[in-house]
Structure formats: C-alpha cells, structure tokens
Amino acid sequence: MERVFVFRPSHLLLLICFLLLSQPYCSSSLSSFSSFNSSTPLCHSHQSFALLQFKHSFSIEESADSDNYCYPKTNSWKMGTDCCGWDGITCDTMTGHVIGVDLSCSGLVGPIHPNSTLFSLRHLQKLNLGYNDFNDSTISSKFGGFANMTHLNLASSFTGNIPSKISHLSKLVSLDLSWNFGMRIETPSLKRLVQNLTHLTELFLFGVDMSYVSPNSFMNLSSSLTSLNLFECGLKGRFPDNIFHLPNLQLLDLSYNYNLTGSLPTYNWSTPLKSLGLSITEFLIDLPNLISNLKSLKKLYLRRCNFTGSYLAHLPNLTQITSLDLSYNNFGGQFPWSLLNFEVLTYLDLSGNNFIGQLPEVTTNLTQILSSNNSSNSQLVNKIPSNLEHLLLSRNLLNGTVPSWVYTIPSLRFLCLNYNQFTGHIGDFQHNSLVVLLLNNNNLHGPLPLSLSKSVNLSELSISFNNLSGNVESKIFSKLKSLQYLDMSNNPLLSLSSFTFATNILPKLSSLSLSSCKLSEIPHFLRTAEYIEDLNLSKNQIKGNIPKWFLEVGKDSLYSLNLSYNFLTSVGHLPWKYMDILDLRSNMLQGPLPVPPLFISFFSVSRNNITGQISSSICNLSFVSYLDLSYNHLSNLIPPCLGNLSDYLIDLDLRSNNLNGTIPTTFAKGCYLRSLKLNGNQLEGLLPQSLVHCRNLEVLDFGNNKINSTFPRWLETLPELRVLILRSNKFHGALGNPKTKFPFPNLRIIDLSHNEFHGCLPTNLFKYLKAMMNASADKGELKYMGDYYYQDSVTIVMKGFFFELVKIQSLFTTIDFSNNNFKGEIPKAIGELRSLKGLNFSHNNLSGHVPPSLGNLTNLEWLDLSSNKLTGEIPIQLVDITYLAILNLSENYLFGQIPQGKQFNTFTNDSYNGNLGLCGFPMKACGNDEGQQPPPPSTIQEDNFKFENGFHWKVVLLGYGVGFMFGLGLGYLVFSSGKPIWLVNIFYGE
Numbered sequence: 001m002e003r004v005f006v007f008r009p010s011h012l013l014l015l016i017c018f019l020l021l022s023q024p025y026c027s028s029s030l031s032s033f034s035s036f037n038s039s040t041p042l043c044h045s046h047q048s049f050a051l052l053q054f055k056h057s058f059s060i061e062e063s064a065d066s067d068n069y070c071y072p073k074t075n076s077w078k079m080g081t082d083c084c085g086w087d088g089i090t091c092d093t094m095t096g097h098v099i100g101v102d103l104s105c106s107g108l109v110g111p112i113h114p115n116s117t118l119f120s121l122r123h124l125q126k127l128n129l130g131y132n133d134f135n136d137s138t139i140s141s142k143f144g145g146f147a148n149m150t151h152l153n154l155a156s157s158f159t160g161n162i163p164s165k166i167s168h169l170s171k172l173v174s175l176d177l178s179w180n181f182g183m184r185i186e187t188p189s190l191k192r193l194v195q196n197l198t199h200l201t202e203l204f205l206f207g208v209d210m211s212y213v214s215p216n217s218f219m220n221l222s223s224s225l226t227s228l229n230l231f232e233c234g235l236k237g238r239f240p241d242n243i244f245h246l247p248n249l250q251l252l253d254l255s256y257n258y259n260l261t262g263s264l265p266t267y268n269w270s271t272p273l274k275s276l277g278l279s280i281t282e283f284l285i286d287l288p289n290l291i292s293n294l295k296s297l298k299k300l301y302l303r304r305c306n307f308t309g310s311y312l313a314h315l316p317n318l319t320q321i322t323s324l325d326l327s328y329n330n331f332g333g334q335f336p337w338s339l340l341n342f343e344v345l346t347y348l349d350l351s352g353n354n355f356i357g358q359l360p361e362v363t364t365n366l367t368q369i370l371s372s373n374n375s376s377n378s379q380l381v382n383k384i385p386s387n388l389e390h391l392l393l394s395r396n397l398l399n400g401t402v403p404s405w406v407y408t409i410p411s412l413r414f415l416c417l418n419y420n421q422f423t424g425h426i427g428d429f430q431h432n433s434l435v436v437l438l439l440n441n442n443n444l445h446g447p448l449p450l451s452l453s454k455s456v457n458l459s460e461l462s463i464s465f466n467n468l469s470g471n472v473e474s475k476i477f478s479k480l481k482s483l484q485y486l487d488m489s490n491n492p493l494l495s496l497s498s499f500t501f502a503t504n505i506l507p508k509l510s511s512l513s514l515s516s517c518k519l520s521e522i523p524h525f526l527r528t529a530e531y532i533e534d535l536n537l538s539k540n541q542i543k544g545n546i547p548k549w550f551l552e553v554g555k556d557s558l559y560s561l562n563l564s565y566n567f568l569t570s571v572g573h574l575p576w577k578y579m580d581i582l583d584l585r586s587n588m589l590q591g592p593l594p595v596p597p598l599f600i601s602f603f604s605v606s607r608n609n610i611t612g613q614i615s616s617s618i619c620n621l622s623f624v625s626y627l628d629l630s631y632n633h634l635s636n637l638i639p640p641c642l643g644n645l646s647d648y649l650i651d652l653d654l655r656s657n658n659l660n661g662t663i664p665t666t667f668a669k670g671c672y673l674r675s676l677k678l679n680g681n682q683l684e685g686l687l688p689q690s691l692v693h694c695r696n697l698e699v700l701d702f703g704n705n706k707i708n709s710t711f712p713r714w715l716e717t718l719p720e721l722r723v724l725i726l727r728s729n730k731f732h733g734a735l736g737n738p739k740t741k742f743p744f745p746n747l748r749i750i751d752l753s754h755n756e757f758h759g760c761l762p763t764n765l766f767k768y769l770k771a772m773m774n775a776s777a778d779k780g781e782l783k784y785m786g787d788y789y790y791q792d793s794v795t796i797v798m799k800g801f802f803f804e805l806v807k808i809q810s811l812f813t814t815i816d817f818s819n820n821n822f823k824g825e826i827p828k829a830i831g832e833l834r835s836l837k838g839l840n841f842s843h844n845n846l847s848g849h850v851p852p853s854l855g856n857l858t859n860l861e862w863l864d865l866s867s868n869k870l871t872g873e874i875p876i877q878l879v880d881i882t883y884l885a886i887l888n889l890s891e892n893y894l895f896g897q898i899p900q901g902k903q904f905n906t907f908t909n910d911s912y913n914g915n916l917g918l919c920g921f922p923m924k925a926c927g928n929d930e931g932q933q934p935p936p937p938s939t940i941q942e943d944n945f946k947f948e949n950g951f952h953w954k955v956v957l958l959g960y961g962v963g964f965m966f967g968l969g970l971g972y973l974v975f976s977s978g979k980p981i982w983l984v985n986i987f988y989g990e
C-alpha cells in the first residue's frame, strides 16, 4: 500500500494538491520498512531499557488524525514486556538483538542528543525515524556508528550539515534524508557518500539544501542505484548525462531545481526508468523522443517545462503511463484524450495549459469511436478511467458538462476542475473516495447535491464563483467530519440560511470562505470550529456588534479574519493573539479605533465611522506591514512614532480623516515604505526629508492638506516613485531644475494642481521623465500597482472629473499642473512624453504658442490648456491625436482657423470659448479677413481666469466604493448630473 504523508495545516492547498501528491513516490521508501515480524526470543534487557530511555527523551504528540501509518508507536512500549513484541521493533530471530526500529510518524517531539541511548543499539540494521519533530536538532555523527546499518530514514526536520561519518555506513542500501529543509550538504560530504556507499540503491534527499554542491558530484553513483530523489535541492548547473546510463535506475526525480540544466539521451536509453520527474528545471526535453524511448516509463512529471505548440498530437500512445503531469506548459488546443490508456491511469495533471473543448465521453461502442473522427466537438475514449485517483485539470478553457463517468470512478480522491468553463449541474458522486473537490470559477448551476454528504473523507471543497442556486442543506455537511477547507463564496443565487444556522457540524474546519453569500449573521456552526485559521465573511449583510461567542472562536488558531463590506457597528476587544490579517474595511464601526492584535501584519478599518485619535500605542504593532485607517473621522495628530515603524511598514493609508499637525519625520535608513497616503486631512508644516530613506516608495499622496513647502525636489532620486500627488496644498516657489541627470525615473502620475507654484515650467524635468516616454512598453499585459494584499488607489482628475483609481494600472500616466501661477512657454519637450493620457496646464499664466510637438502625444485622451495667455494658432498637428476625447483651449488669446477633421469634428464651443480670434467649426465661420489677426489686447480681461468660468465640466466627487479604472471599463460611475456624451461613448458604447 502506498502511503501518503498528509501535511497540516491543510489549507496549504498548493502543497497538498501539487507538491506531495504529484510525487507520490517520495514517500514510497517508507513502505519498504513496513513489515517487521516479531516471533523471536525475548529481547535483551539492556536493549529494552535503552529503547524505553529513548522513548522518554521525547514528548509524544498524539495527533487527532492518527491512521494506520501515523500514530504513536511507542504507546505499546511498556516496562516488563518483551521489547521484540513492541510496535515498530524487530529482533534478530537467532540472537534476539534489536535490529530494526521503525518509529516513523510517531509524534516524537524533541531533539536527539549524542548521548541518546539509541546509539547503544549497535546491531541496528534498519532505522526509520521519518516524519517526527526533532526540534531542528542536528544529525549526530553517532548515526555513523551502526556498522551493519542497511536502511536509514531520517526524513524529519533535522538541520545543519550532514555528518561525514554517515559515509562510514558502508552497508547502506537505502538512505532517506528528505524533508530536512534546514539541512545542508556540501560537495566534499556528497563526494564521500557517493564513493563509500557502494551498495546504495535508494538515495532520497528531497528538500535538502545542495545549492553549493556541484552536480558533477553525482558522476560516480553506485551502479546498483535504483532510486534517486533530489526534488527541490537548489541544485544549479548541469547534471551529469551519465545518470541516464545507470543500468538499474528506475526512479529519478530532479524536479524543482529551477536552475538545473541537462539533456536527455536522444537514443539508446539504457536505464529501465519507470518514474521520471523533471518539473520546473531547465532540462531540454524532446517529449516525443522521450516517450518513444522510455517504453517502461510509468510515471512522468514534466510541470512547467516550457513545451509549446501542438506537440501533443505527435506523441506516441502513452499505454503504460500511470501518472502523468504535463501541467503549466501552455500547450493550447484540444488535448488528445485517446493518447492515454485510461485503464491504467491513476494520476493525471494537465492544469494550466489553455486546453479547449470538452472532457471525453466514454463509449465501448466501436462504431461510435470510428465515426467520432468526423465530429470534432467531443472526443470519445473506449475505457472508463476507473483507476484514476487524481484528475487535475485546473486553469484551462474546458467547457461543456462534466461527463458522467467522472462521478463513477471508485478511487477518485482529487478532482480539480477549477478555473474552467464547465456548465451544467454538479452530479452525484457514487463513491466516498473524494478528498479534494475544487469546482470553483466555472459556470456550474443548479443545487449543491445532497449526495455530497456521502463523501465522508472530503477535506477540501470549493464551489465559489459559479451560478449555483437553491438551498444548501446543512445535512450535506453533517457527516463531513474531515472537511478542513470550504469555499462557497460568490454564488449569488445560493441560499445558505439553513446551513449557517446549523450547529455541531464541520469540527475540523480550518479555512472557510463565505464571501458574498447574503449572510445576515456569523454562521452558528463556527462556535465549535476549534481549529479555524482563515475566515472570510466579507461582502455580506452582517449587522451590529460582533457576538460575544464569536470572540472565543479560534482563539489560538485564527490568523486571518475578513469581515469587510458588512454593516458591523462595533467589534469590541479583539482577542486573537496569533492574528496576522484583519480586514474590517467598509463597515459602520463607530467609536474609537479598535486595537488590533499585537502581531498583526495587515490591518484595515478603512471606510468606517471611527472617531477619536490614533493612540501612539499603534506603534506597538511592530510587525504591521499594511495599515489602512483611511476614510474615517480620526482627528488630532499622527503619532510621530509611526515613522519608526518603517522596518516592516509597507503601506500606510490615512486618507480622508481630520488629522492635523505635521507628518512624522523619523523615516530611517532601510525604510520599506512603498506607499504613503495622507490625502484629505489638515496636515501642515513641511514634507519630511527623511522620506528619501524609503527607497521603495512608489506612491506619495499628500493632496488636500495645508502643507506649506517648496517643491520636494529631493524626491527626484527615488528610483521607484510612480505617483506624486501634492494637489491642493500651500506648496509654493518655483519647481527649479532637477539636480540629477534622470530625475523621477519612474514617475507616471504627477498632480501639483491648486497650489501656489510659480516660475517657468522646467524643461529639464520633462525632458527626462523616462517612464512617461515609452508608450509601448509592456503593452501586452495589464499590471496594477500594489500586491496581493493591497492595491494602490488614488484619486485623480481625469477629463475634469474626480476619479478614484481603485487599481492603478502601472502604465497610467498623467500630468496635472493646473491652478498655479506658472508662467512662460509650454516646453516643447512635453511632446516626448508619449505615454501621457492626460495633460492639464489650465489656470496658469502660460504664454507663447501651443507647441506643435503636442501632436506627438498619440495616447493623449484629455488636454486642458484653458485659462492661460496662450497665443497663436491651434497647431494642425493636434488633429493626429486619435484618442483625444476632451480638448479645452478656452479663455486664451488663440486665433486663426480651428483645425478640422478627425477628433476635432467632435469638439463643441466649450473647447474654444473666450478666444476671440478663433473661427471655423464649431465656432463662427471664418470670414475673409477674420481669424487672421490677434484680437486687440484691450478686449481681454485679465480676471477671466476664474476657475468657475467659461467651462462647464461638472466636477463630480464619486461616492465611496465607486471605483473606476480608465481604459478597462470596470465598475460604474455615478454623476450628479447627466452623463456627458463623450463618457457614455467611451465607457458604455463602442
């Protein structure tokens, strides 16, 4: 029987779904130890004593999940009984000496010291201590003292270097040091092992750090070697080719050595390889050649090997294959199901390949198979894959219904069909073998079948993001005692009320997601969820206070709690001491700021009604990385100590509160801050120059405060700064020329509007804004700023409207210098900023001509130069700006004929009003001598440059929660007056 080592906590879905079980043989060495017989003479008393002493040197952890393999075997070890009869002990039938100890997965906790009585059992031949917790102790060199040791398994949390004495175990046949992630092997020790252990047939070093080992050290491996597992060992460089000529090699796993290269023989394979793993390596692999040469191959693991194109159609039939992993290779097209011998297949992972089409139908009808050549739609195979245990097809483009045979496979344990386009109902599983069922992100509809209650072994279930409907009956879950991971979010038609009021179900739950499930209360069954770690109840209708009983739930386990987008009014004292992530944003929380648990790293109470001040005790949160208190009514000062938190702090968002005083000044060297958002407060004083220590800064938003400072030119050296918003403050003075050659190398959004800046626009600044120049960079992929936890959002003025960019597309670029006192000409260099989407210089004192170079800004969507003193004609080049939706040149001294054609046919009077000398559509027609002369200066009144004047774009503040990403058409917009035509066209039409 093959045993699978199940890792906890179970929510490490990836680990379980892909890592462990995709390499089932990594534990196969265990089975070779599994039968020890005990019909022997009484064991020697000193050996019995030594064993008992050994037992007592550990604390024994009884796990709730014991099974035939994992349980405390030492429970049967009792003083006064024959040790040869104890669990896990084998004695020599002639001498009575203890020759075998198998304490694998026995809950041993504690270190093994060199004085351990284990080492007095000199006759040991087989020792298995795998899967215990030896507290990261090192492997004692005493392990090298067992002269007759043949099998040694120390696959268990050891650290440090491997002792060189291990190479004295010259009779060693099998050595397993897997799972010792803190253990290191260096080239000399490895060379000694390879040289001295000439009888070695099995070598398992899964996870041992060999990043300093030269792969050449494996050159002289014993020719008796049958199994070599070097999974995720950090090996780099080229693996010796001769490995493929070892005459007995049956198992080779070099997977997850990201930088390991090598090549496979092109012909004459001499190895009887049965199992080959080269996933996520840089081996050059000719798949058809590999498969046609390795006739004995049964297990093949080639995840992420960069195969492309229609490779698969040319493969020979995989008649022997029992396990096949070709995941994440982006093959595309239809998968040729007929390639597989469905009868012997137990493990199939084709995730992440953009496969299209449907799962094959099974028919035993030969004529149907023959005629299926004509139907391209659904493929047929002639055998039910009745031995499948893993069917992993996540992240493809598969559609149609899930065929009925899937529900009839007796041994199916893992079924992952998530992230596809499957439709239809979920059928009835006819056996109770399922352990993991992932159906999320499809188009499934109908109810959650009652028959699921039979899957008593189910550990993980996700049905989120489908169109399931009907009542989820609590009966379904009453027998699912093993369920640890449950996600039913985002099925708008699914009714959960009977389920959420059930009690005493799901005792082992560790991760629950019921986001967007219309819950009005916290599910009652959580009262007994002792092991809950990760709870997401966001986007529901949970009202009022958090109930008292809930504060007792998962006291020692809960590390992530998401209650955002509900109607909670208070949370009380938060008791969870291990909590790492707490999201309370968009509720109705009142009163003072809740005090988050001490070890929190993500904390958001954004968009509530929190009042009072930010206590300086917030600085006790020394691990906080994301702190979002924005959109509340917090008042008084920002605790100056917040600047000292920058060892961990990545995002600090205090926007839209009533904070006053100055900005903390103590940002130290090595500060990690990535974004600092203080917009919409009453902060005054200067910008702290210590911010220049925060070399990772990407977003700085100080808009709408009372900051009284000159332009922070010293920020120009920040290499990552993308967004700088100083809007509506008391900034003053000239911008001046940059001090460095490439100022603001990454800047994409700059808003200096509504300040008191004066002086000329700095040509040398615009000349070098590199990030705004390359319009075509990364065009293929939409990227957003921020990361998994936190997406940056800022409010900017786009086409005259305030928009909150809920996500900032990383390529989005705008310049807004409006409403200042800038004078002089518009620098020609602006024309180089080719990725600009918006440019606003309105309400200044700019003079001179509109530079024709603006015509180069082909991505420009809005251009506002209104209320300045610009003269001359409108350059004809502007006609070439294809996307220009808004043009405002009003209230200037422009004259001459308005250019015609293209976008210019869509602009109305509003674009030109207040320029007495302009003519042509849409203004009055040009007469013979009209429009040729500048109007006499006396007709222009200086006080025309009023913000309210002349131009009637409605300034609309979008309500909270209304997000919008320009160019993506996400979300929706709310306007106080009707929607302007251009907006309707751009966002709703076309």
Ligand SMILES: *[C@@H]1O[C@H](CO)[C@@H](O)[C@H](O)[C@H]1NC(C)=O
Pocket (backbone or CB within 6 Å): 113, 114, 115, 116
């Ligand atoms: C064995 O060594 C450890 C560590 O050196 C020590 O703590 C322990 O007391 C020793 N045990 C015995 C029985 O001497």
Ligand SMILES: *[C@@H]1O[C@H](CO)[C@@H](O)[C@H](O)[C@H]1NC(C)=O
Pocket (backbone or CB within 6 Å): 122, 123, 124, 147, 148
């Ligand atoms: C090791 O095996 C040899 C040969 O079977 C035997 O003579 C010797 O006593 C064994 N040594 C120990 C320590 O068991």
